[in-house]
Amino acid sequence: xxxDTRTYPSQVGDERTSxxxxxxxxxxxxxxxxxxxxxxxxxxxxxxxxxxTLLGLVRHLAEVERxxxxxxxxxxVAPPHWPGPGPGEFAEFKVETxxxxxxxxxxxxxxxxxxxxxxxxxxxxxTGAYGDEVFSxxxxxxxxxxxxxxxxxxxxxxxxxxxxxxxx
Numbered sequence: 001x002x003x004d005t006r007t008y009p010s011q012v013g014d015e016r017t018s019x020x021x022x023x024x025x026x027x028x029x030x031x032x033x034x035x036x037x038x039x040x041x042x043x044x045x046x047x048x049x050x051x052x053t054l055l056g057l058v059r060h061l062a063e064v065e066r067x068x069x070x071x072x073x074x075x076x077v078a079p080p081h082w083p084g085p086g087p088g089e090f091a092e093f094k095v096e097t098x099x100x101x102x103x104x105x106x107x108x109x110x111x112x113x114x115x116x117x118x119x120x121x122x123x124x125x126x127t128g129a130y131g132d133e134v135f136s137x138x139x140x141x142x143x144x145x146x147x148x149x150x151x152x153x154x155x156x157x158x159x160x161x162x163x164x165x166x167x168x
Contacts, residue, residue, distance in 0.1 A: 019141040026148030033155035046161025059092035065110035073128035
């Protein structure tokens with residue numbers, strides 16, 4: 001992971017530029033953590049006590065993008081790409097028979113839809129809702145940065161367990 005091609009956020013940008021830049025940086029960090037691995041390595045449980053895998057993280061973050069930007073912000077009917085067998089069950093983490101190419105394609109598509117939604121928004125103060133809860137675009141972007149940063153920490157440990165690669 002020595003070839004860092006991520007886009008670094010602006011150090012002098014306005015609020016929208018900063019939030020969007022940090023979110024894109026986190027997305028590119030996840031892609032970097034997965035780069036160069038085989039499908040088997042992407043599915044490997046590098047930490048024996050958990051079912052967490054790099055491919056599971058990619059699929060999960062595709063669902064997080066879909067949920068927050070399409071369902072909450074834009075009020076679109078957007079069913080999960082990998083529905084669970086019951087409420088609260090996350091099928092995206094079940095990767096034994098998952099297709100990595102499909103997962104990355106869906107994740108990239110959801111990220112592109114999310115970027116388009118942010119670009120089209122009149123301001124960070126626009127809101128979307130989930131049930132009775134209302135969220136501003138500012139909140140959604142901040143939450144997404146937190147979500148990716150947390151899971152990128154997991155990705156660091158998973159990648160090191162797979163092939164010993166470390167780094168930002």
